[in-house]
Every structure is written in C-alpha cells, then in structure tokens.
Amino acid sequence: MIRLIQKIYKKIKPLLFYFIRLPSTVKVHPTSEFAVAKLVFKPGCSVTIDEHSQVPGSLIFDKEDASISIGKRVFMSGNLIAAKSIEIGDDVMISWNVTIVDHDSHSVSFSQRVDDVTNWRIGKKDWTHVKVASVKICNKAWIGFNSIILKGVTVGEGAVVGAGSVVTKDVPAWTIVAGNPARIIREIPEDER
Numbered sequence: 001m002i003r004l005i006q007k008i009y010k011k012i013k014p015l016l017f018y019f020i021r022l023p024s025t026v027k028v029h030p031t032s033e034f035a036v037a038k039l040v041f042k043p044g045c046s047v048t049i050d051e052h053s054q055v056p057g058s059l060i061f062d063k064e065d066a067s068i069s070i071g072k073r074v075f076m077s078g079n080l081i082a083a084k085s086i087e088i089g090d091d092v093m094i095s096w097n098v099t100i101v102d103h104d105s106h107s108v109s110f111s112q113r114v115d116d117v118t119n120w121r122i123g124k125k126d127w128t129h130v131k132v133a134s135v136k137i138c139n140k141a142w143i144g145f146n147s148i149i150l151k152g153v154t155v156g157e158g159a160v161v162g163a164g165s166v167v168t169k170d171v172p173a174w175t176i177v178a179g180n181p182a183r184i185i186r187e188i189p190e191d192e193r
Helices: 002-019 116-121
Strands: 026-028 046-049 058-061 067-070 079-082 085-088 099-101 135-137 175-178 183-187
Touching: 067 079, 079 085, 099 135
Parallel strands: 026 046, 046 067, 058 079, 067 085, 079 099, 085 135
Antiparallel strands: 175 183
16 A cells, blocks of 8 residues: 555656745756755745755754755755755755754843743744854765754865764865764875765
C-alpha cells in the first residue's frame, strides 16, 4: 500500500506546484525542488533557489523582510531560520538536522525576554534587544549532520564542518572544523580540493 501511495505521489508531485499559490517573492528554478510545507513565511520576506538544488529542509522566517538565498546544485536538509539574511552559495551540501540561524532568538538578559512567551500567544515579538547578523555559506562547503551555524558566521569556500559542531566564528576557506565550539582541525591541501 505504501509503495502504491509513493508511486502515485511521484506522478502527481510536479502538478502540485500549479495548485499552491506561493508569494511572488519566492523564486524557485524549475529544475529545483523544495518542501513547500516546510516554508514558514512572513510579509516582505524572499526566497531564491537557483538551478538543480534539492531543499527538503525547512525555510523559516522569524522576522519580516528577511531573505534566504540558495545557489546552484545545493542539497539542504536542515533548518534555515532567518530574521535578516542567510546566503548559501553553489555546490553546497547541508546535511540533515543542521540548523543555521542568523539571530539569537531572545535577549540574553531575562528582564528583556520576560514577556517573550506571552507575546508569542498574541503574535508579537520584540526584536529591540535581539542580536541579528547575516550568515553566509560559501561555494563548495559541506556542513555535517547535527551541526549548528550561529549568527554572523561565514563558512569559507570548500570548508567542511564536522558532524555535531557548533560554529560561532568564521570558518576559513578550505579548512575542516569540528567541535563545540568548532575549531580548525586541519587545512585541506590543494590535491584534496
């Protein structure tokens, strides 16, 4: 029975885009796929997914006017959570359960976040004391499963982030980082690039 459902879904999947009305600021190249059901959108936000990319992960906007840009030939199975901007280059692999977030979500100071939960119930969020900084994942990077990339980080070209890492600072191009917090393990030599 499951195989029959999968077979039917595979046949009708291309037609589903004709019945789902996406905002005009969501631009997905026809050769790319993304999980429409995992898109959490706010007014003024934008998504761009370039050619031959597969995005089964979540695209979540926590604040109005934020943007998520995904390049060519990208696989992204994690969670992108934007309040400002997340940019993913070309030929990037982002494994399952990765979280990339461009903000702290809440103030560190309790007195400034004391009303956060009650405000959520009425659809409010005070961003006044929340730190927000764009994230960029450069071309050819690979982010291992269960990793977390935090606000303001740039992961350089060809860099590899080991599974389960917490990245709080920029990662130089063509290096391997791992750990919590992530530290450089080694440089990737020319013959391995």
